[in-house]
Amino acid sequence: MLPIVDQVRHKIGLEKLQKMGPTAQTAIKKDLAGISPDMARYAIEATCGDIYSRPGLDPKYREMIAIAALTTLGFALPQLKIHVEAALEGGCTRSEIEEIIIQMSVYIGWPAAFNAMSAANEVFESRSS
Amino acid sequence: MLPIVDQVRHKIGLEKLQKMGPTAQTAIKKDLAGISPDMARYAIEATCGDIYSRPGLDPKYREMIAIAALTTLGFALPQLKIHVEAALEGGCTRSEIEEIIIQMSVYIGWPAAFNAMSAANEVFESRSS
Amino acid sequence: MLPIVDQVRHKIGLEKLQKMGPTAQTAIKKDLAGISPDMARYAIEATCGDIYSRPGLDPKYREMIAIAALTTLGFALPQLKIHVEAALEGGCTRSEIEEIIIQMSVYIGWPAAFNAMSAANEVFESRSS
Amino acid sequence: MLPIVDQVRHKIGLEKLQKMGPTAQTAIKKDLAGISPDMARYAIEATCGDIYSRPGLDPKYREMIAIAALTTLGFALPQLKIHVEAALEGGCTRSEIEEIIIQMSVYIGWPAAFNAMSAANEVFESRSS
Amino acid sequence: MLPIVDQVRHKIGLEKLQKMGPTAQTAIKKDLAGISPDMARYAIEATCGDIYSRPGLDPKYREMIAIAALTTLGFALPQLKIHVEAALEGGCTRSEIEEIIIQMSVYIGWPAAFNAMSAANEVFESRSS
Amino acid sequence: MLPIVDQVRHKIGLEKLQKMGPTAQTAIKKDLAGISPDMARYAIEATCGDIYSRPGLDPKYREMIAIAALTTLGFALPQLKIHVEAALEGGCTRSEIEEIIIQMSVYIGWPAAFNAMSAANEVFESRSS
Numbered sequence: 001m002l003p004i005v006d007q008v009r010h011k012i013g014l015e016k017l018q019k020m021g022p023t024a025q026t027a028i029k030k031d032l033a034g035i036s037p038d039m040a041r042y043a044i045e046a047t048c049g050d051i052y053s054r055p056g057l058d059p060k061y062r063e064m065i066a067i068a069a070l071t072t073l074g075f076a077l078p079q080l081k082i083h084v085e086a087a088l089e090g091g092c093t094r095s096e097i098e099e100i101i102i103q104m105s106v107y108i109g110w111p112a113a114f115n116a117m118s119a120a121n122e123v124f125e126s127r128s129s
Numbered sequence: 130m131l132p133i134v135d136q137v138r139h140k141i142g143l144e145k146l147q148k149m150g151p152t153a154q155t156a157i158k159k160d161l162a163g164i165s166p167d168m169a170r171y172a173i174e175a176t177c178g179d180i181y182s183r184p185g186l187d188p189k190y191r192e193m194i195a196i197a198a199l200t201t202l203g204f205a206l207p208q209l210k211i212h213v214e215a216a217l218e219g220g221c222t223r224s225e226i227e228e229i230i231i232q233m234s235v236y237i238g239w240p241a242a243f244n245a246m247s248a249a250n251e252v253f254e255s256r257s258s
Numbered sequence: 259m260l261p262i263v264d265q266v267r268h269k270i271g272l273e274k275l276q277k278m279g280p281t282a283q284t285a286i287k288k289d290l291a292g293i294s295p296d297m298a299r300y301a302i303e304a305t306c307g308d309i310y311s312r313p314g315l316d317p318k319y320r321e322m323i324a325i326a327a328l329t330t331l332g333f334a335l336p337q338l339k340i341h342v343e344a345a346l347e348g349g350c351t352r353s354e355i356e357e358i359i360i361q362m363s364v365y366i367g368w369p370a371a372f373n374a375m376s377a378a379n380e381v382f383e384s385r386s387s
Numbered sequence: 388m389l390p391i392v393d394q395v396r397h398k399i400g401l402e403k404l405q406k407m408g409p410t411a412q413t414a415i416k417k418d419l420a421g422i423s424p425d426m427a428r429y430a431i432e433a434t435c436g437d438i439y440s441r442p443g444l445d446p447k448y449r450e451m452i453a454i455a456a457l458t459t460l461g462f463a464l465p466q467l468k469i470h471v472e473a474a475l476e477g478g479c480t481r482s483e484i485e486e487i488i489i490q491m492s493v494y495i496g497w498p499a500a501f502n503a504m505s506a507a508n509e510v511f512e513s514r515s516s
Numbered sequence: 517m518l519p520i521v522d523q524v525r526h527k528i529g530l531e532k533l534q535k536m537g538p539t540a541q542t543a544i545k546k547d548l549a550g551i552s553p554d555m556a557r558y559a560i561e562a563t564c565g566d567i568y569s570r571p572g573l574d575p576k577y578r579e580m581i582a583i584a585a586l587t588t589l590g591f592a593l594p595q596l597k598i599h600v601e602a603a604l605e606g607g608c609t610r611s612e613i614e615e616i617i618i619q620m621s622v623y624i625g626w627p628a629a630f631n632a633m634s635a636a637n638e639v640f641e642s643r644s645s
Numbered sequence: 646m647l648p649i650v651d652q653v654r655h656k657i658g659l660e661k662l663q664k665m666g667p668t669a670q671t672a673i674k675k676d677l678a679g680i681s682p683d684m685a686r687y688a689i690e691a692t693c694g695d696i697y698s699r700p701g702l703d704p705k706y707r708e709m710i711a712i713a714a715l716t717t718l719g720f721a722l723p724q725l726k727i728h729v730e731a732a733l734e735g736g737c738t739r740s741e742i743e744e745i746i747i748q749m750s751v752y753i754g755w756p757a758a759f760n761a762m763s764a765a766n767e768v769f770e771s772r773s774s
Contacts, residue, residue: 005521032501035508038570039489039500046562047235047497054554056228061193065229068197069236074333075461076236076498099185100194102297106176107198107205109753110305111334113297114290121293134263161759164766167312168747168758175304176755183296203591204719205756231555238495239563240592242555243548250551305751314744322706323745326713327752332462334752357701358710360426364692365714365721366625368434369463371426372419379422392650425699433691434622441683443615448580452616455584456623463623486572487581493563494585494592590720618684626692627721629684630677637680 006045013049019059020048020086027082063087064100071104071116080116084123094124135174142178148188149177149215156211192216193229200233200245209245213252223253264303271307277317278306278344285340321345322358329362329374338374342381352382393432400436406446407435407473414469450474451487458491458503467503471510481511522561529565535575536564536602543598579603580616587620587632596632600639610640651690658694664704665693665731672727708732709745716749716761725761729768739769 017025028048033040052062063086070080087097097120105113146154157177162169181191192215199209216226226249234242275283286306291298310320321344328338345355355378363371404412415435420427439449450473457467474484484507492500533541544564549556568578579602586596603613613636621629662670673693678685697707708731715725732742742765750758 003521003524005519008519027501032504036485036489036504039485039492039504042489042492042562042566043497043501046558046566050558050562051232051235054228054231056224057232061190062232064190065194065197065232066236068194069201069233070498072198072201073236073461073496073498074331075502078502079236079498095185098294098297099183102183102294102300103180103186103191103194104198105297105300105754106180107195107202107208107754107756109331110301110751111328111331111337114285114301115333115336117290117294117297132263132266134261137261156759161762165743165747165762168743168750168762171304171308171747171750172755172759175300175308179300179304199756202719202754202756203589204760207760208756227552227555231552231558234496234555234558236496236498238589239493239559240586240589240595243543243559244591244594246548246552246555309748309751312744312747314740315748319706319709320748323710323713323748324752326710327717327749330714330717331752332460337752353701356423356426357699360423360429360699361696361702361707361710362714363426363429364626364696365711365718365724367460367621367623368430369457369460369466369623372414372430373462373465375419375423375426390650390653392648395648429691429695433695437687437691438619438622441615441618443611444619448577449619451577452581452584452619453623455581456588456620459585459588460623466623482572486570489570490567490573490578490581491585493567494582494589494595590718614681614684618681618687621684621687625718626688627715627718627724630672630688631720631723633677633681633684 009045009049010041011049012053013044013047016048016052017044019089020082021089023085024082027078060087060091063090063092064096067097067100067116067120068104071101071112072108074108074112074115077115077119080119081123084120085127088123088127138174138178139170140178141182142173142176145177145181146173148218149211150218152214153211156207189216189220192219192221193225196226196229196245196249197233200230200241201237203237203241203244206244206248209248210252213249214256217252217256267303267307268299269307270311271302271305274306274310275302277347278340279347281343282340285336318345318349321348321350322354325355325358325374325378326362329359329370330366332366332370332373335373335377338377339381342378343385346381346385396432396436397428398436399440400431400434403435403439404431406476407469408476410472411469414465447474447478450477450479451483454484454487454503454507455491458488458499459495461495461499461502464502464506467506468510471507472514475510475514525561525565526557527565528569529560529563532564532568533560535605536598537605539601540598543594576603576607579606579608580612583613583616583632583636584620587617587628588624590624590628590631593631593635596635597639600636601643604639604643654690654694655686656694657698658689658692661693661697662689664734665727666734668730669727672723705732705736708735708737709741712742712745712761712765713749716746716757717753719753719757719760722760722764725764726768729765730772733768733772 028040028043063083066083067087070076070083084097101113101117157169157172192212195212199205199212213226230242230246286298286301321341324341325345328334328341342355359371359375415427415430450470453470457463457470471484488500488504544556544559579599582599583603586592586599600613617629617633673685673688708728711728712732715721715728729742746758746762
C-alpha cells in the first residue's frame with residue numbers, strides 16, 4: 001500500500017495526466033506501468049503530481065516549454081508527440097506549436113527542428129482525420 | 130553595402146535586439162561583431178530580424194521557450210543569461226523563470242537544471258544590486 | 259509575394275539545393291513545405307541561400323563538415339543521409355565519407371559513429387543498385 | 388596481414404566480444420564488418436581488446452556503467468540493447484538493470500530514461516520467450 | 517509546513533545526502549537552497565530520498581553509474597565532482613573511478629572523458645593535500 | 646615496457662601529435678599523462694597513432710572535420726582550441742576556420758557556434774600577439 005501523502009500526490013498526478021490526453025495516459029499507465037511499475041509511479045507522482053501541478057505557471061505555458069525542451073533534446077520524439085497532444089488539449093493552437101518549433105532552430109539548428117516539426121505534424125494529422 | 134531588403138531585416142533585427150537588454154547588445158554588436166562580423170550580421174538579421182520578430186507568438190513567450198531550450202542544451206549558460214535578462218525586460222517575473230527551470234528537470238535531469246538556476250540567479254542578483 | 263532580395267536569396271538557395279541531389283529536394287520542397295511552408299522557406303533562403311553559398315569554402319568541404327556535424331549530433335540520421343548523398347553528388351568518394359565517420363569516433367564515441375556508418379551505407383547501397 | 392601484437396589484441400577482443408552474447412557478435416563481426424571492415428577491427432581491438440579487457444573493474448560493473456552511459460546518450464538504443472544483453476550474460480539481473488535506468492532519470496530526465504527502459508524491456512522479453 | 521510523509525522522505529534524503537560528503541551538502545543545502553528552496557527540496561526528497569535510497573542497488577554502484585552518466589553529459593562537471601567525492605566516501609577507489617572514466621571514452625569520445633578525468637583529479641588532489 | 650607493435654603505434658602517434666602544435670602536446674604528454682598515464686597512452690596510440698594517421702584523408706581536412714565535431718559537441722571548448730591550433734599548423738587559414746564555425750550554426754544552432762567562434766578567436770589572438 002502506498003503511504004498516505006503519496007496517495008495525495010498520486011491522485012493529483014493522475015488528474016493532471018488525464019488532462020494531457022489519451023496518448024500520455026497510455027504511455028504512462030499502460031506501456032510504462034507494464035514494464036516498470038515503479039518508474040510509472042514516479043512519472044505520475046513526481047512529474048505530473050509535483051512539478052506539472054505547481055501553481056506558478058499556466059498549464060498552457062508548461063506545455064509550450066515542454067515542447068521547447070523536447071524539441072531541443074533531439075531524440076525525444078515519442079515524448080514530444082505526447083506533449084504536442086497535451087498542448088492542443090490545453091489550449092495551444094497548431095500555429096503556436098509551429099512557431100515554437102521554428103524558433104527552436106535558432107538554439108539547436110535545423111535537423112532537430114525539422115524532425116520535431118515532422119513529429120508534431122503526425123499529431124496534427126491524426127487529430128484532423 | 131548591404132542589399133536593400135537585408136537593410137530592412139537588419140533594422141528590424143536591431144530593434145528587436147535593443148529590447149533584449151544591454152547584455153544581448155554587447156554580446157552581438159560588440160563581442161561577436163569584433164570577432165566575426167558576418168556571424169554577427171546573421172545573428173541580427175536571421176535570428177532577431179526574421180525569427181524573433183515573427184508575429185505568431187508573444188515576445189514574452191518567445192523568451193520563455195528560449196530559456197527552456199538554453200537550459201536543455203546544458204552548455205549554453207552565456208546565452209541563457211542573455212535570455213533571462215531579455216525575459217525580465219520583456220515582462221517575465223523572476224518566479225516564472227524559476228518555474229521554467231524547475232520544470233526542465235523533468236526532461237533533462239537535475240545537473241543541467243541546477244546549473245541553469247545558478248546562472249539565472251547571477252542575472253537576478255546583478256539587477257537587484 | 260516575397261520581397262525582392264529574398265527572391266534573390268531564394269533563387270540562390272534553390273540552385274544550391276538542386277546540386278545536393280533528389281533526397282534533399284524532396285525533404286525541403288515537398289515534405290517540409292507540405293508541413294510548414296515558412297520553415298521550408300528559411301531552409302532554402304537562410305541555410306542553402308545564405309550559408310551554403312558563401313564563397314569561403316569549397317562545396318565539397320562544406321559537405322564533409324556537414325557529415326562530421328550530423329554524425330556528432332547522433333539523432334540526425336535523416337539529415338546525415340541527405341548530406342551523404344550531397345557529398346557524393348559534390349565529388350566526395352565513399353572512402354572519404356567512411357574516413358570522416360571513423361574519425362568521428364574519437365570525439366563522440368562508437369555508438370554515434372556506428373549508427374552514422376550504417377545510415378551512410380544505406381545511401382551507398384541505394385546508389386549502387 | 389595484421390601485425391603481431393594487433394593479432395594479440397584482436398584475439399583478446401574477440402574473446403571479450405564472445406562473452407557479450409550473440410547480438411554484439413552479429414553487430415560487430417557481421418553487420419559492421421560488412422560495411423566498414425576497418426571500423427569493425429577498431430571496435431574489436433581498441434574497444435573490446437584494450438578497454439573492456441582492462442583488469443581494474445569487474446566485467447559485470449563494466450556492463451553496468453555501459454548501460455548508464457548508453458541510456459544517457461539518448462540516441463544509442465541499438466547499442467544499449469547490446470549491452471543489456473551483455474549485462475545479463477555477465478551476471479546482472481533484470482532488476483539491477485531496471486534500477487540503473489530509473490536512477491539515470493536524475494541526471495538526464497525522464498524521456499531518455501523511458502526510451503531506455505522500453506529498449507531494455509525488448510531484450511528482457513526476447514530472452515524470456 | 518511540509519506534509520507528514522514528505523517529512524519522512526525529507527529525513528531519508530538528508531541522511532543519504534550526508535553520506536555523500538561535504539561538497540554535496542553545501543551544493544544542495546546552502547547554494548541551491550539559497551537560490552531556489554523548492555528545487556533544493558526536490559533534490560533532497562525526490563533524488564536523495566526516493567531514488568538514491570532505493571534498496572535494489574548497492575550505494576557504491578549507484579555512485580559508479582552516477583559518474584558514468586555525469587561524464588557522458590559532458591557539461592555536468594560540478595555535479596561530477598560531487599559524485600566523485602561521494603564515490604570515494606562510499607568506498608570506491610581512485611583507481612576504479614579512473615577505470616570508469618577511461619571506459620566512457622568508448623561511448624562518448626575522448627573530449628568528454630578528458631574533461632571528466634581532469635575534474636575527477638581536482639577532487640583526488642583536494643583530498644590528498 | 647610497452648609491447649613491440651604498440652611502440653610502433655606510439656612512435657607514429659607522437660609524430661602526429663608533434664605536428665598538432667604545442668597546446669596538444671602539453672595537454673596529452675604533460676597534463677593528461679600526469680593524471681592518467683594509461684589514458685594519455687590511448688590518446689597517443691589509438692587516436693593520434695591509429696586514426697589521425699590513416700592515409701585516406703588529408704591531415705588538413707582531418708582538422709577541419711575535427712573543428713566541426715568539437716563545435717557540435719558544445720562543451721568541448723578546450724579540445725576545440727587544440728584543434729584550431731592544429732588546423733592552423735596544418736595549413737588551414739583563419740578564414741576557413743571561421744567559415745566552418747559559421748556553417749555549424751545550421752546543424753547545431755547559434756549558442757554552440759557563438760561559443761566556438763569565441764574560443765577559436767582566443768587561439769587566433771594568442772598567435773598574432
